[in-house]
Amino acid sequence: MRIGIMFDYQQAGPDAISRLVDDLRQAVEEGFESAWLPQMFGMDALTALAVAGNRVPGIQLGVGVVPTYPRHPGVLAQQARTTALAVGPGRLSLGIGVSGKFVIEQMYGYDYARPVGYLREYLSVLSPLLDGQSVSYAGETIRANLALDAMGEDRIPVLVGALGSQMLRLAGGHTDGAMLWLTGPATIRSHVVPPLSAAATAAGRLAPRVVCLLPVCVTDRADEVRAVAAETFEMYGTLPNYRAVLDREGAEGPADVAVIGTEEQVAARIREIFAAGATEFVGTLFTGGESAARTRALLAELAA
Template identity: 40%
Template sequence: MRIGLWIEEEGRSIDELGAAAKAAEDAGVDRIWFSQRNGWDALTLIAGVAPYTSTIGYAVGVVPVYPRHPLALAAQALSVQALIGNRLTLGVGSSHPHVVEGMLGLSMDRPAAYMREYIEALGPLLAGDATDYAGERLTARGQLSIAGAETPELVLAALGPRMLAIAGELTAGTTTSWAGPEVIEQFIRPTMDRAAAAAGRPRPQVVAGNCVALTDDPDGTRSWIRSRFGAAGDMPAYRAVLDRGGKAGPEETAVLGDEKAVAEELRRFADAGTTEFLFCPVGTEVEQQRTIRFALDYAASS
């Protein structure tokens, strides 16, 4: 199982983020992940941070597809790919109704059907091929040529059965949120594997993104997670995966405790079929720094 590290980007400068990325690379972390939220544009941020490193992979988890046409996203992703020496993993996702409909004023009708069209149009463009795609709701005609850009790895944030089937059939895999090892083993992994096998594709990746804290106060840290991320439990896609795992909220999916407890939970994720565990450090500032050091040490020793 590979180790990824989510780096908090909000309120931080390029120099600060570059230093954090270099430390992760030196420790043996496989990939650095940045989020697309309400600050830095994640792909642009990767282009800015990558020169501080030389070998580590970069991933965006994830770019919401509704605001960006496949031609526009492919052009940006391939530009970043060329600039950073072909180390990019492009993660895409649907986002949530309160963002797509509430903030952007766009329709989120039948998101899985739209996502299938989007990826069918995006895939050839990322490979540098011409596309003449005309779907029910999406049209993409054209071709991109960016010198030095190889086809970036494409993953889809998926939690429901239809999205997971698309991820297995059309992409390299999925990145999850709030999914424990039991949900990965019993639902996410077999759903994607069936779709990939039917399409004649290799076994897909499962990148499990979870809150982690090296802490002597798990209950206090769960309260912190509930106050920071509890609203995610009201979002339909997250609510469904939490219910599938029998969890009341995001705080119940966190990996918390001492080094032994966290390492044992990582083994559960690996045994469930997780191919990359994405550390998302949480808690107090002291706890987050301890967690980052543990992630770096774990990567260096695994």
């Protein structure tokens, strides 16, 4: 099984990069397939991975997801290719997404109308630039006429943060796959995989990656930890896109899709996620101490 781990550095601090280097080295020693950083409102994930990943070989690196609206696709392509150059060939996966209406309109000040059509135009510029091609494109929301100087021939896989059917079809037909957050196995099986795979097949692309990110904790106090998860991830249950996938799963809130329990229970749930069609599982640890150590040990065992 392809198992990764998500590191959260939103409260970065002055020693954040050195701590990330240590975390990456530990992940390599434990045998994780990949390590990921979210792009939120702390340090810039691609920049952090460029610095830390350059010091720690031997593990795949991913960022997910980078909101597209604040970054022109030419700028994001340049940054991603620079990061890939820093960490070495074949290591970086770039997760992108349109974020949500509140974040884009109220925080960044961009128009959030027609996000699917916008992202389709965005990919029309981003994808060829990542592949080393020049671009001349004029859409309704995106315009570009540029080329980037050569920075190696490494191809950078692109994944879309996709939850709705239209976005899943766009991901399958135009990128390497989808990144999922708070999406349970029933929803992966019935809602995610069919349109994603059908679109990839129709476009003549390889079978898409389905990267499933979920909170995970190995513990003997499941009820207590589930209460912690409910508080930690409460916000997502109020956002329309996440509320929709939680409803599809029959989940009252994010804690109900979090992977929590004993080693046997967590392992069984992760296997269920793979059986539903996920190609990769990325665990987001949200507790510390003994439970975090047990969680990492189990994930590393499954990765092996």
